[in-house]
Each structure stands twice: as structure tokens, then as C-alpha cells.
Amino acid sequence: MRFNEKELICLSRQPSEMAAELGMRGPKKGDVVKKRLVKLVVNFLFYFRTDEEEPIGALLLEQCRVEREDTQIFSIAFLDEAERKYLFECDSEEQCKDWIDSIIKASYEFMRRNLIFYRTEIHRLTGKDPLEQYGISDETRFQGNSGSQLVARDTSSL
Amino acid sequence: MKLHEKILTHFLSCTSPVDKEGYLYKMKERNATYYRRWFVLKANLLFYQDRPADRHLLGVIVLEGCTVQMLDSDGYFPFSLEFGSGLKTYRLAAGDAQTQGRWVKALFLASHCYLSCLVRDLGRHYEEVKQQQECSDSLSSFRSFSPPTNSLMLPTLGPSTVVREGRSFSASAALPPPSIPTKLAAKKSPKKWPRRNAHVTPLNGPAPPYGEWSLVGSDPLIEFRKLHDFYGQEVQKAREEWLRSQQTEEDHSEKDLIDLG
Numbered sequence: 001m002r003f004n005e006k007e008l009i010c011l012s013r014q015p016s017e018m019a020a021e022l023g024m025r026g027p028k029k030g031d032v033v034k035k036r037l038v039k040l041v042v043n044f045l046f047y048f049r050t051d052e053e054e055p056i057g058a059l060l061l062e063q064c065r066v067e068r069e070d071t072q073i074f075s076i077a078f079l080d081e082a083e084r085k086y087l088f089e090c091d092s093e094e095q096c097k098d099w100i101d102s103i104i105k106a107s108y109e110f111m112r113r114n115l116i117f118y119r120t121e122i123h124r125l126t127g128k129d130p131l132e133q134y135g136i137s138d139e140t141r142f143q144g145n146s147g148s149q150l151v152a153r154d155t156s157s158l
Numbered sequence: 159m160k161l162h163e164k165i166l167t168h169f170l171s172c173t174s175p176v177d178k179e180g181y182l183y184k185m186k187e188r189n190a191t192y193y194r195r196w197f198v199l200k201a202n203l204l205f206y207q208d209r210p211a212d213r214h215l216l217g218v219i220v221l222e223g224c225t226v227q228m229l230d231s232d233g234y235f236p237f238s239l240e241f242g243s244g245l246k247t248y249r250l251a252a253g254d255a256q257t258q259g260r261w262v263k264a265l266f267l268a269s270h271c272y273l274s275c276l277v278r279d280l281g282r283h284y285e286e287v288k289q290q291q292e293c294s295d296s297l298s299s300f301r302s303f304s305p306p307t308n309s310l311m312l313p314t315l316g317p318s319t320v321v322r323e324g325r326s327f328s329a330s331a332a333l334p335p336p337s338i339p340t341k342l343a344a345k346k347s348p349k350k351w352p353r354r355n356a357h358v359t360p361l362n363g364p365a366p367p368y369g370e371w372s373l374v375g376s377d378p379l380i381e382f383r384k385l386h387d388f389y390g391q392e393v394q395k396a397r398e399e400w401l402r403s404q405q406t407e408e409d410h411s412e413k414d415l416i417d418l419g
Contacts, residue, residue, distance in 0.1 A: 002217030042270035057160035062169045108201035118280040141177045
């Protein structure tokens with residue numbers, strides 16, 4: 001599958017508050033802990049060999065499960081495969097908590113749910129849809145799912 | 159660099175909402191020819207494949223750091239995704255103006271950065287609205303008590319206005335409600351999604367504590383300028399309509415009160 005690699009590498013170079021050297025272990029049996037520079041940018045987790053410009057890899061932080069494994073260790077599981085986890089060793093309990101918190105909040109879907117919550121609540125409390133002033137109240141992207149009121153997917157066919 | 163593709167394809171096929179899908183034409187740089195592809199926009203990712211039913215994905219475009227441009231052309235409806243100097247420009251085209259407009263708007267709104275700004279704005283708005291609500295609630299609950307002879311405020315009213323945590327308490331509550339920590343409140347709200355994702359904001363519950371989310375990688379001013387330009391179009395339209403309606407009324411000799419130049 002093709003992807004815009006150069007642009008993604010450029011993205012990985014953006015400044016980030018969450019960038020640190022952590023011990024990282026892959027999900028496969030036999031994978032060992034390696035020191036990596038781990039960096040959170042938007043909803044991607046990039047990991048670099050220390051002092052290298054280009055990341056080794058990028059993990060999309062959507063549909064994943066982040067868990068505390070130990071005082072200083074957290075894990076991320078993808079693809080609903082709870083046993084196959086990436087492990088990250090931190091230097092302190094606080095650092096571990098920070099990473100878990102940041103990764104969860106970085107997910108696009110998490111942010112979208114928050115948006116829908118705020119939108120619904122503001123509408124309930126004020127009678128006004130706060131997205132109207134932005135001209136985006138009809139966008140399917142910002143609709144909440146509520147059973148029968150599911151907005152039909154916008155399909156434009158040529 | 160390795161992009162873990164399975165994670166992306168899993169995300170594409172899971173139950174989270176598809177934001178837009180449809181046929182568009184994509185230009186191949188090598189031969190400057192357009193090829194028809196089925197595009198699926200989800201979050202800040204634009205996937206494309208030959209046909210909707212295909213399991214094989216041709217590619218994905220991560221939509222961070224690009225500008226969406228409507229392009230002029232006779233007879234077809236092109237637009238581009240520009241990533242900046244030294245980086246790619248994707249050329250796409252729609253079959254009609256309406257489709258073109260809808261896709262341009264959808265792609266403009268797709269970035270993580272945009273959503274981050276929006277959530278931040280709405281979060282602040284929500285806090286303001288909640289505070290205003292509490293003020294008016296505390297005023298009305300104060301009135302429901304017979305005022306004491308000394309002029310000091312009743313301390314028991316204090317906690318009832320502070321402990322809101324996103325739940326609405328009735329204004330006439332005589333006793334301050336017990337302080338409920340956010341986590342506990344979150345656990346009580348009904349879960350409507352599969353348990354596999356352990357850390358999910360309950361839809362009915364309060365949002366978790368809203369910290370500062372690092373607006374990573376982009377200058378917020380640029381993002382807001384983009385937003386401003388975009389909303390500006392709406393404002394411009396509204397102003398034009400207003401001006402037209404003014405012209406149909408009696409002739410006013412004065413100028414506009416506000417000259418927008």
C-alpha cells in the first residue's frame with residue numbers, strides 16, 4: 001500500500017511535547033527491549049533509533065488499547081489482539097502516566113467523541129448549536145451516533 | 159520508514175464513522191493522466207482503491223500539514239492537496255462542481271490539528287456556559303432560602319455550585335450534593351460500545367479533565383487564519399445579502415456604519 005512517506009517523515013520532525021527515550025519491545029515472541037526515541041505527533045507514534053533523523057516506524061493510535069503493565073511500563077495493543085502488545089518502559093511512574101494519558105487523548109476518535117459531547121451539552125444548555133457559527137453543523141464528521149438518528153453516510157458518486 | 163499497514167486497514171474497516179466516500183479522479187504524476195479511484199475519508203486519513211468492494215487498498219494519504227486548494231479549470235473540477243516545498247502535491251478531480259465543493263470542504267476539515275482547535279474552542283465555550291449556569295442556579299437556590307440576618311453568605315451553598323462535574327443538578331436542591339469524582343461518575347454511565355477499548359469517554363458522562371493538548375507541528379495562527387478565511391466566506395455572503403436587502407429599502411444617504419473596505 002502506497003503512502004506519503006516523505007510527508008509523514010516531515011510530520012515526525014515536528015516539535016512535540018511527548019518525545020522521550022523509552023525502552024520499546026515489539027509484540028512478537030522473541031522481540032527484545034530496545035532503546036528508542038519515541039515521539040507522539042498528532043495521532044501517530046513515531047519511533048527512532050537514537051540520533052537518527054528518520055523514524056524506523058509509525059504506529060497509528062486509533063482503535064488501540066493502552067494499558068498500565070507495571071509502575072513504569074505501559075503497553076499498546078492493536079487489532080483487537082490483546083496478547084500482541086507493544087511494551088514501553090519509562091523512567092518513572094509519572095512519565096508512564098503522562099504517556100498513557102497523552103496517547104489516549106491523541107486519538108482522533110477520542111477527540112471526536114469529546115467534540116460531540118461538548119456540542120450536545122452546549123446545545124442542551126443554550127439551545128444553540130455551537131458549530132453553526134463555524135458553518136460546519138451539517139458535516140457528517142461532527143454528528144453523534146444515536147441509534148435511529150444516525151446520519152446517512154455522505155456518498156458522492158460520479 | 160515502516161508504516162504499520164495492518165493497523166491502518168483495521169482502522170478503515172472498523173465501526174468508527176466514515177467521513178466521506180466516493181469516486182474521484184487522481185492524477186498520476188508520471189503520465190499526467192487522471193485515473194478513477196474509490197476514495198474513503200476517515201479521520202485524517204484518505205484511502206483509495208480501484209473499486210468500493212476491493213479488499214486491496216492502493217494507497218493512503220495522511221492529511222496532516224497539507225493545504226486543500228480548489229483549482230480552476232474548464233470542463234472538469236480539479237483540486238489539490240499541497241504539502242509544501244519539496245513535498246508532494248496530489249491532484250484530484252471531481253465530476254461536477256457540487257462534488258468538488260463537498261470534497262474540498264470535507265478534506266479541509268479532516269486534519270487532526272483542525273479538530274484539536276475546534277475541541278479546544280468548544281471546551282472553553284462549554285466551561286463558560288457551565289459557569290454561567292452555576293451562577294444562575296446558585297442565585298435561584300439562594301432565593302429559595304430565607305435570608306439570614308447577618309450579611310455573610312451561607313457557606314453551605316458554596317459546594318453545591320462547585321461540584322457540577324458535567325451533571326445538571328436541580329436548582330432547588332436544598333442540600334449540596336456529595337462530591338463525585340469524575341472517574342466514578344464515568345463508570346456509572348452506561349457503556350454503549352464494546353469493552354475492548356478500555357479508555358473511552360462515556361457519551362453521557364462528563365468529558366475527562368481538559369488539559370492543554372499540544373498543537374503539535376502547526377502554528378495555531380496559521381490554522382486560525384485558514385479557519386478565518388473559511389468562515390470569512392460565510393460572513394462575506396451574509397454581508398452581500400444584507401447589502402442587497404438594504405438597497406431595496408429606502409435610499410439612505412449615509413454610508414455603512416462599519417466600512418469593511
